Amino acid sequence: MRYSLFPGCIAKNLYPSIEKATSIVFKELGIELVEDPYTCCPAPGVIRSYDFDSWLVIAARNIATAEARGIPLLTICNGCYGTLGAADRYLKEHPESVERVNKFLGMIEMRYQGTTRVIHFVDLIKERLPQIREAVKVELDLKVAIHYGCHYLKPSAHGGENPERPEILEKIVECLGCESVDFPEKLSCCGAGGGVWSGNEDLSMAILQRKLNFIKKAGADCILDICPFCHLQLDQGQKRLKTRFEIPVLHLNQLIGLSFGIKDKILGLHTHMVSTRNIAKNAKKARKDLLQ
Amino acid sequence: MALDLPSIIKNFDLRKCMQCGKCSASCPAGFESNLKTRMIIYMAKSGIDVLDLNELWSCTTCYTCQERCPKGVKVTDAIIFLRNLAARRGNFPRIHLTAIKAIYDTSNGFPLTPEISKIRSLLGLSKEPADVAHNEEALSKFRRLMESIDIINMIREAQK
Ligand code: SF4
Ligand code: SF4
Numbered sequence: 276m277r278y279s280l281f282p283g284c285i286a287k288n289l290y291p292s293i294e295k296a297t298s299i300v301f302k303e304l305g306i307e308l309v310e311d312p313y314t315c316c317p318a319p320g321v322i323r324s325y326d327f328d329s330w331l332v333i334a335a336r337n338i339a340t341a342e343a344r345g346i347p348l349l350t351i352c353n354g355c356y357g358t359l360g361a362a363d364r365y366l367k368e369h370p371e372s373v374e375r376v377n378k379f380l381g382m383i384e385m386r387y388q389g390t391t392r393v394i395h396f397v398d399l400i401k402e403r404l405p406q407i408r409e410a411v412k413v414e415l416d417l418k419v420a421i422h423y424g425c426h427y428l429k430p431s432a433h434g435g436e437n438p439e440r441p442e443i444l445e446k447i448v449e450c451l452g453c454e455s456v457d458f459p460e461k462l463s464c465c466g467a468g469g470g471v472w473s474g475n476e477d478l479s480m481a482i483l484q485r486k487l488n489f490i491k492k493a494g495a496d497c498i499l500d501i502c503p504f505c506h507l508q509l510d511q512g513q514k515r516l517k518t519r520f521e522i523p524v525l526h527l528n529q530l531i532g533l534s535f536g537i538k539d540k541i542l543g544l545h546t547h548m549v550s551t552r553n554i555a556k557n558a559k560k561a562r563k564d565l566l567q
Numbered sequence: 568m569a570l571d572l573p574s575i576i577k578n579f580d581l582r583k584c585m586q587c588g589k590c591s592a593s594c595p596a597g598f599e600s601n602l603k604t605r606m607i608i609y610m611a612k613s614g615i616d617v618l619d620l621n622e623l624w625s626c627t628t629c630y631t632c633q634e635r636c637p638k639g640v641k642v643t644d645a646i647i648f649l650r651n652l653a654a655r656r657g658n659f660p661r662i663h664l665t666a667i668k669a670i671y672d673t674s675n676g677f678p679l680t681p682e683i684s685k686i687r688s689l690l691g692l693s694k695e696p697a698d699v700a701h702n703e704e705a706l707s708k709f710r711r712l713m714e715s716i717d718i719i720n721m722i723r724e725a726q727k
Contacts, residue, residue, distance in 0.1 A: 284677040287696040291687045298692075310697040312705045314674035320628055321666050321676070322718065324650040325659065326569065329718035333670075336712060379715055383708040429630035430643070438634050464595045469628035471596065474660035478625055481599035543690045 278349035278394070279341040280308040281359065284315050285503035286351060290510075292543030293503050296528040297351050297396070299542070303410055303535055304403060308349065311340050316350075316358040319426070320470040323358070328375075334362035335376045335387040342391040351396045351528065353502035354468070357426030359393045360433055395427055397501050397527065398435065401443050404450050412536030413561040414452035417554070419530070420495035420522075421445065421455050422486075424505040425464050438462070447527065448499065451534045458493035460486065467508035476515075483512045487520050497523040497554055499530055510548045523551040533558045536565075569651045569717075572611070579641035579648070581612035590632035590642050596625045604632050608642060611649060618653040624660055657725045667722060671713050674699040674706055 286293040301308050316334060317323075323330040338359060341348035350356045366373050367389050377386055400407065421444045428438040436443055439462070448455045466472070466482025487509075490498060500506045503526065510524040524547065525533075532542045539545065539555035576582060590604040591597050597604060602625040610617045617623065626646050633643040653659065666676050673679075679695060688694050695701040699709050713719055 282696065284675040287698065288675060288677045288679045288683055291683060291690055291692055294696075295690045295692055312697065312699045312702050314699045314709055315670050315676040317670055318666065318676045321663050322670070324624075324628075324647055325654045325663070325667070326716070326718040326721055327648065327651055328569075329716040332712065332716050336709070379712060382715060383712050425627070425629040425631075429634050431634060438630075460595075464627045464629035464631070466595065466627060469596075469626050470624065470660065470663055471627045473662050473666060474624055475600075478596060478600050482595050482627070485595075485599065541690075543686070546686050546690075 277307040277309060277346050279311045279344055279346050281313055281316070281337065281348050281350045281355055283350065283352040283355040283503060285507055290503050290506060290526075292546050293351065293506065293526045293528065296526065296532040296542050299537055300528045300531045300535065304406060306399065309344070309346070311344065313337050313340060316355040319354060319358045319361070320468050321473070324470055330358070331362055331365065331372065332376050332379045334358050335366060336380060336385060338363055338391065338393065339380060339385045339387045342388060345391070347392040347394050349394050349396055349399070351526075352504060353395075353424045353426040354504045356393065356395045360395070361430075363389070363393045364432065397427060397443060400447060400527070400531075404446065407447070407531065408450050411451060411534045413534060413558060413565055415530075415534055415557055415561055417453045417496045417557060418456045418494060419448050419453050420458060420490045420493055420498045421448065421461065422465065422498055422500045422505055422509065423462055424500060424502045425468060427501055428462070444499065444501070444527070451530065453530075456493045456495050458489040460489055465505045465508045467504050472508060479508070480512065480515060483508060484516055484518065487513070487516070487518070487522065490522060491520055495522060496557070497525050499525055499527060501527050514548050521549055523547070523549050523554050525551070525554065536562065569655060570648050572614070572652070575645055575648050576612055579645040580639055581608055581645060583638040584608045584612055584640050585638055587637060589635050589637060593631045593635050595629060595631070596627050600625045602626060604642060607646065607649070608640060611645065617649060618656050619658055621658070623650055623653050623658070654725065655721060659725070664722060664726075667718065671710065671719065674709050
């Protein structure tokens, strides 16, 4: 099956290590990803907050791009999913707005028809747990603090996991041989969404601090996310806070990549803000144990 | 489609609110700021003007309140559409203009920098992503699209 990969602004232009891990992991899984000319999804927190219709038109342009190829659009970011998934659903439920949107898209010879799907990458991983288990080469002995973020789970009209009691990331972490640690307010927001990251830095950092306090107390070796924007907040944000947490942050595709035996340097973990040295050491040791 | 206040009240079921406060008790932004979600819903449904409140912009749109509301009030969606009206009145964080302008100029909210381009090469990725930002024809078409939608004019108006 082929998918049109929608990396999103942050994975492309701030954390290319996430884009790299994604291409490696999906290749290992035998899933073909193609590149297409996309724009910003556009950012739900900012653009949708200013003008819903403008948000819908830009999102529809992106969806129509995958549609023109006749394949589904695959996101690796909760924010992109929050925009593209919600816009696609809105257009499918409101045929009159499809006409409205197509008036704009017609000016640049494009058209939204509603014939493709927007998929969050976790839903593809979910269907392939046995295959992933087979492909695990090194068992990383890591205590992982799972951060679902908001817009993979909510609004729950997206379908899939129960937003109050999701299980899929715990299952994936277990399947990789790691341990998921519990902590209070595990499902709460990282503080980046809704335009708060740029619009109200103090508040954004206060929400992050609260979250990291809980994660630190839980004794986690690393934080696991499924969204480059949460990743940016959790990784870069640690450098903006006074408390020195120093908890490494991994996107799910990076953790899977490590488990598949891919070296940390190849995955670009050294390009993160918070040092991932301990994770790399752990992976190296696990690889050695394997050889003995 | 900037909905007016009566349509927001109707479309997002604000009248069903019974002021239980579950939304506020669930709100990660409310824990750390003056955002009082229950109050915003109360004021809006009573026809009291909320459009000048800075707190409208403290919501992270996490959707926890909307998921938990026992009456099915579409709390987060309502806040987003209240922001649409507030922005037209000039109540919005000015710093967002940078992101909106970046999208207009480059098609990306976070444009590529030379430093990241270098990291991309080191990781064996293409120096520049195969996106609209690096495709001249697609970018000029995208700008044409941006010129035709409301957000650009709205921002220009609000800045006057
Ligand atoms: S949770 Fe729902 S019913 Fe309760 S105060 Fe909030 S909006 Fe009103
Ligand atoms: S969506 Fe906004 S108002 Fe509702 S709980 Fe989240 S931050 Fe608070």
